[in-house]
Structures are given as C-alpha cells and as structure tokens.
Amino acid sequence: MSLGKTNKYLGGFLIAFFLTAAFLGWVWTPFDPLAVDLRSKLQAPGAVHPLGTDEYGRDVLSRLLAAARTSVTISILTVSFAVFFGIILGSVSGYARGWVDRVVMLFTDTLLAFPSILLALALLSILGANMYGVVLALGFAYMPTVTRVVRGAVMSLREQEFIEASRLMGHPVLYTLRCHIVPNCLAPVIVIATSMFGSVLLTESALSFLGLGVPPPAPTWGNMLASARPYMGQAAWLGIFPGLCISMTLLGINLLGDYIRDRFDPRMRGL
Amino acid sequence: MHDHSALLRVKDLELGIAGKPDSQIVRNASFEIRPGEIVGLVGESGSGKTMLGRSIIGLQPGAIVRQSGAVYFRGQELSEMTGKELRKLRGADIGMVFQEPMTSLNPSMTIGRQLAEPLRVHTKLSVSERRTKIIDIMNRVGIPSPEARLNDYPHEFSGGMRQRIMLAAAMLLKPALLIADEPTTALDALVQREVLELMVELTRDNGTAMILISHDLPMVARYCERVMVMRQGEIVETGPTDRILANPMHEYTRNLLAAMPERGPVRSFADESKPVVEVRDLKVDYVSRAGLFARAAHKQALSGVNLSVRRGEVVAVVGASGSGKTTLGRAIAQLIPSSGGEIRFRDMPVEKGAENWMDYRLNCQMIFQDPFGSLDPRFTIRRILSEALYHERDLSDDAREERVRRAVREVGLEDAHLDRLPHEMSGGQRQRVAIARAIISEPDFVIADEAVSALDVTVRAQVLRLLADLQHRHGFSCLFISHDLGVVEQLADRVVVMRDGMIVEQGLRDRVFDAPQSDYTRALLSAIPTLERTETGVELSWRFDAQEAGTHGVMQ
Numbered sequence: 001m002s003l004g005k006t007n008k009y010l011g012g013f014l015i016a017f018f019l020t021a022a023f024l025g026w027v028w029t030p031f032d033p034l035a036v037d038l039r040s041k042l043q044a045p046g047a048v049h050p051l052g053t054d055e056y057g058r059d060v061l062s063r064l065l066a067a068a069r070t071s072v073t074i075s076i077l078t079v080s081f082a083v084f085f086g087i088i089l090g091s092v093s094g095y096a097r098g099w100v101d102r103v104v105m106l107f108t109d110t111l112l113a114f115p116s117i118l119l120a121l122a123l124l125s126i127l128g129a130n131m132y133g134v135v136l137a138l139g140f141a142y143m144p145t146v147t148r149v150v151r152g153a154v155m156s157l158r159e160q161e162f163i164e165a166s167r168l169m170g171h172p173v174l175y176t177l178r179c180h181i182v183p184n185c186l187a188p189v190i191v192i193a194t195s196m197f198g199s200v201l202l203t204e205s206a207l208s209f210l211g212l213g214v215p216p217p218a219p220t221w222g223n224m225l226a227s228a229r230p231y232m233g234q235a236a237w238l239g240i241f242p243g244l245c246i247s248m249t250l251l252g253i254n255l256l257g258d259y260i261r262d263r264f265d266p267r268m269r270g271l
Numbered sequence: 272m273h274d275h276s277a278l279l280r281v282k283d284l285e286l287g288i289a290g291k292p293d294s295q296i297v298r299n300a301s302f303e304i305r306p307g308e309i310v311g312l313v314g315e316s317g318s319g320k321t322m323l324g325r326s327i328i329g330l331q332p333g334a335i336v337r338q339s340g341a342v343y344f345r346g347q348e349l350s351e352m353t354g355k356e357l358r359k360l361r362g363a364d365i366g367m368v369f370q371e372p373m374t375s376l377n378p379s380m381t382i383g384r385q386l387a388e389p390l391r392v393h394t395k396l397s398v399s400e401r402r403t404k405i406i407d408i409m410n411r412v413g414i415p416s417p418e419a420r421l422n423d424y425p426h427e428f429s430g431g432m433r434q435r436i437m438l439a440a441a442m443l444l445k446p447a448l449l450i451a452d453e454p455t456t457a458l459d460a461l462v463q464r465e466v467l468e469l470m471v472e473l474t475r476d477n478g479t480a481m482i483l484i485s486h487d488l489p490m491v492a493r494y495c496e497r498v499m500v501m502r503q504g505e506i507v508e509t510g511p512t513d514r515i516l517a518n519p520m521h522e523y524t525r526n527l528l529a530a531m532p533e534r535g536p537v538r539s540f541a542d543e544s545k546p547v548v549e550v551r552d553l554k555v556d557y558v559s560r561a562g563l564f565a566r567a568a569h570k571q572a573l574s575g576v577n578l579s580v581r582r583g584e585v586v587a588v589v590g591a592s593g594s595g596k597t598t599l600g601r602a603i604a605q606l607i608p609s610s611g612g613e614i615r616f617r618d619m620p621v622e623k624g625a626e627n628w629m630d631y632r633l634n635c636q637m638i639f640q641d642p643f644g645s646l647d648p649r650f651t652i653r654r655i656l657s658e659a660l661y662h663e664r665d666l667s668d669d670a671r672e673e674r675v676r677r678a679v680r681e682v683g684l685e686d687a688h689l690d691r692l693p694h695e696m697s698g699g700q701r702q703r704v705a706i707a708r709a710i711i712s713e714p715d716f717v718i719a720d721e722a723v724s725a726l727d728v729t730v731r732a733q734v735l736r737l738l739a740d741l742q743h744r745h746g747f748s749c750l751f752i753s754h755d756l757g758v759v760e761q762l763a764d765r766v767v768v769m770r771d772g773m774i775v776e777q778g779l780r781d782r783v784f785d786a787p788q789s790d791y792t793r794a795l796l797s798a799i800p801t802l803e804r805t806e807t808g809v810e811l812s813w814r815f816d817a818q819e820a821g822t823h824g825v826m827q
Binding site for chain 1: 604629633635636637639640641645646661662
C-alpha cells in the first residue's frame, strides 16, 4: 500500500508541476519564446537566462514553458478525440453486433495493424504538419485501442439483467446506451486514457523530432530536442532540459496511471 | 461432560479475520460428533456454516484464523498436529465433498487417475489392487460401466455423475468422518435426491459419520438424526431432528420453519374470461455459429409451446434446468426473438413494429433472478424507479416523485432507501426494488423468472408474501417461472410443467400437485421433501415414494 501512496503523491506532484508550467506558459513567460537575439546565442544557464539560450539566442525556459502549453493542449485534445469517438464506435459495435460490429472491427483492426507512429506519419503527410493535423492524426491512431476496450465491456454489459430491464421498460436504444451502458464501461477507459496521455506526449515529441510535428518556430519539447542535436557538444543544456521535461512528465503520468488503475481494479474495490 | 466416545469434539471454537481481533465469523461453537452419526448443519448464507465445516480440517481461506477454542479428532487436538500429520488425516480419516462438482475435480486429469490419487498417497496398494478398488467404488456409487469410463475426463460426465465421483473419491479410503458442504445444491431436484440417498447409504454402510452442511432445512431434516442451526456465526440450537421440527426452542428456528412454503388458497377464474397473454405454438431456436469445420447447428430450445394466462391469474412454469422455462419467459417478453409461433396480447398478435408493440412492451414487465445484476450499480433507487416511468411524459416532477415514493412503500421499503445505491442494500431489499420497478407502471402482465431463488429461506418467504400481496391488490397476471415446487404451490393458480422445450403437463395447481398425470411431474414432486404442519408441530414427508414414482426410469 505504501508503494501505491508513493505512486499517487510523486505522480500527482510531477503532473501538477508540469500542468502549472503549461498554464504559466499560456499567461506569462520571462522572455518572448520566439524572439531571436543573435548576440546572446548559446549562453549557458545563468542569472538572466536560468536555463540558457539556444542557437538563435531564444530563452530556453520561456520556450519550455510555451512548449508545455502546446504539448498539454495536443495531449488533451488527442486523448479526448480518441476517447470520444472510441466510445461511440465501441459501444455501437458492441451493442448492435452483427454486420455493424464486423464493419467497425474491420476498420479498427486495420488501424491497429499499423504502428501508431507510422499511421500518424502517413496521416500527417496528408493533413499537413500543424497542431490540428497532429491532433487528428494521433487521435485516429489511438482511437482503435479505446474502441476495442469499450466494445468488450459493452458486450458483457449488454447481457446483464439491468440492460434487459431497460429494454423491457421501453427505453430507446440511445437512452440505454447513454445512461446504462457507457457510464458502466468508463472505468477501463479512464485507465487507458491515462496511459494514453503518456504515449501521445511521446509520439508527439517523436513526430516533432522528425520534423513532422508542430512547425517551427513554435516550440515543442520534441522539436527543441531535435534542434539541440547539432549543439550537444558545446551546449548540452539545450538537449538536457527538454529531455528532462519529457521523461519527468512521462514518469508522472505512469505513476499516476498505476494508481488510477489500482483504484479501478475490481479486485481492489472495497479495500 | 468428557465423552471419550466422541469422534470429533469442537469446543468454544472462534474464527475471525486475521489481524482483526474483533471480527468474528464463528462464535463459541461447541459440538460433538459420535462415530457413524449423521448431523445436519443448517444456516443461511453468511451464517458461517461453511467456514465452520472447513476449519475442522484446516481448509478455511488464509484470511480466516482460529482465534480460540479447540478441535479434537479422536481425542487429538488438530492445531497441535504438524502439516504432515494433518495431510495424512485429510482424505484418509476425514473426507470432504464440496458444492461445485465442476470445479472440485481437476478438468485435465482422467477420473481414473484422480480416484487413484488418494490410494497412492495414503496406501501401499499395487496398481492392479488400486484399479479393482476404484472399479468397486465406482460401481458402488452407480456409475455405469466403470471400466470403460476410467479414462474419461470430468467434463464428459453430467453434474450428478461428477458429484457421485467426488463422493467415490471421498469414500475410497472409508474415512471416519465425511464433511459434505452443500453437496447437492448445484444439482437439479431430481438428481439431488438420488445423490443424497446414495451418500447416506454409503456412509451408513461404512460406519462413517457425516456433517451435512446445507441451507435446506427439510432436506437436512430428512437424512439427519441431529440438526444444528446456525445463525450469524453462532449455533443457536442443537437437538434431535424430531424435537427441532416438533418443538423448536429458538426463535430463529421457528422463523425458518414458518418460512416453509405452504399451499395457497384456491382462487377461481371464470372460464370465459379472456386471456391477457396467449402463446401459440411458440418456437425458439439457438443457432451456433458455423465454424471452420462445423456447420451451423440448430438447437431447439422451445418446440411449440401453447400457453395462456388469464386476467389476474398466476401461472407457474416448472421444470428441471435446461427444460426451456427461462427461454419461454424471455421469448414471451420478446427479449429473445422467437423463430415461430405467435404471442397474442389482449387478443392481438404482438410483433415488433406493430401498432400494439409499445403497449405490450410497457405492459409486460419482468422480475429477474439475480438481485445484483438486475439493478444498474450506478443508479440510486429513486433514479431506477423513476426511469421505469420514462414513457409517462406528461407526469410532473412532483407526481413522478409521488409515484416513486408510493411504489417504494408498497414493497415494504422506506423513503430513506430512495437515495441509496443498490450495493448499499441487502439481497432481499434489492429484490423488493426490482419488484417495485416492475409494477410501478402498473403493467397487466409480470413475468417473474426465478424471482426468489437467489434469496435466503426467511427472506424468500417475505418476498413471496409481498409478491402474492401485490398481485392480489393490483390484479396483474403473472407468469411465475421457478424450479422450486414449494414456492409454486404457495403462489400459483395453474401449473405448467416443462421438459426439453415442451409442455408435458398443465392444469390447476391442486390437480397437478395431488394427481399428477405424467411420470415426469410425479418424479419432480417426489424429489422434494415437504414439511407439513400438524397439531403437534411439523412433520416431514415425501409426496410420492421415489420407486413408486419411477424416478430412475425417468432419469435414464
């Protein structure tokens, strides 16, 4: 149980820290994250620039804060997209069964067959590299997982007697789905959604690193890491700080995710 | 008070949850079992009877520990024995038969090997000696052609056969004590009697003492010389069966006896009164999906059922498991599609999309068996009930609330229950909510599918009384599906007996119960002991003798 508490507090602290950073990046940054100042380029961390400056003399701290905001926005939008459409597709296919189910599952399994980053790459080359392109591409890539989980939960739920009772009371199908079925299969969805935040963040960073994410000069942790590569020898802080941001956020999400999973695990209930 | 002839002596035994000294699952249990004696341990779910039985041979779950007291077997304290000595005792001297015959046999081992196991562990017999012994005992428990079946796996046997095999395994070493925990609860009534009678016969022949743990007082009373009644972890009454039946001392025992169903009054219905629901030649097929090497198989679950329920009438559907009675209920409620025949409601055929479809849907409500599965775990009772008024759109919020409150009071609950969630209520209370939900919209027709089967005896009696009461007051027609003939006798006006998806007999209740016409009905009735009230107390009887009823003939 003490391990669970560590998960909860450490994970919660890390997530709260980065969420605050994202909020701060939205309202205030010490410098303009886009302002180029070639005179002060590649400065080591110091009094004026706590985390140093990059090859164009932009303040790294300001860029990290702005990037946090972009990353959090992208993650939230992507996960919401995947969860929303995943629930719709999954519950419809699990409840209707028959040919509807087969069509949805064909579509889902086809999407699942691709590695999500490959799928996102393909979609991005069609949609064009901008923030909403990234959201849409990643949302599509992550939707099938949610669809699968929801479908499974709905299939076992629809055999339950309270669903049959709802049919007997003459409730429309949509009402039954909305009021009885979806709320009862949310627990596993919340668990996947948590861990999905982490992978979306990572994939988004990877996409930016590959130059297919949010286009420069807007900062993201991924493209900051990518542009730091040529300067690793002379200005290591350029790579270290974005890298730390990515890994610490991931750690926080995973710890909190473990805690949430334990909370929703039926075997842990009532303890 | 020091009786050296006792085989098993339990003294002041207290069981609790490990690490929680004030949690008590069994309190102050003291009793003795003499050699060769058959003793019943009766109690409702949660009374601690299973834990008490298991703790005798140290098989209770790990979280449960003995807090104090002593268990002596042949004068030896069990907790002082080493693991090795205990293992020697189990099987060889104390045998155990569990409730679930499917899970207590290893599914991946042949019956022959499983039966050989105790002999291999506890005796030094040779392979061929073991084989003769096994075939002997299999013959003894009535497994046909045992030589041929030694290499079969448990799933190739029926539930009753599997329980016979369990019994054979337990009796192979002729233990001095057999602990049977609900040995026949999972079996059909017909098979139940046969297995129990076999058990009693075998233990008597071998001089084995038996503790028969069960929730079914008449069943236990039938076979046991002595009965112990348990409640909330305490043995509240112990005594000879006759005395307990005739003159129960403890209030709880009296409640248990009073809860036994008895025949309800005869009500007459005018012959010309029109049926509310009528079923003509109803058929239901189950189609198994065609596999790679298999063609789609059709299994007929209902093959042509004709049935009618008149206004205000309670029609019971009885039959063994697999007889299609549940399928019938679901097909009439149109929860599963029928593959032939017709359902008529108020003399109009019911069909999906037809004009009277919604009317029928709202007028045909159902009470399900499982009070845990039939209520949405996330809904409060208020929401569950007001949801049943979904189609009464022009109801104001106040009027809706008023209806909900009335319904809740009508089923014997209070307004305070309205804000509870299902898991905050007991099984009986949940079933009351399920009943309230079914009747709140004042339907003409209610299908109760094993509506009281999951409840404990005393709660069952209360819910049954409530159901009968509501039926009288509202006058809805009711299709009461049950395997429990006692309950049916109390409630039904007419009885329909089903077997293999067909109706074998139907008629007025008294006629079917007193003068059954088909052998199958007679066998069903003969399988259940009844308690009859006389001036001196309660007397136990069978309705028909098994042999006379030809149980065996029907079973094959």
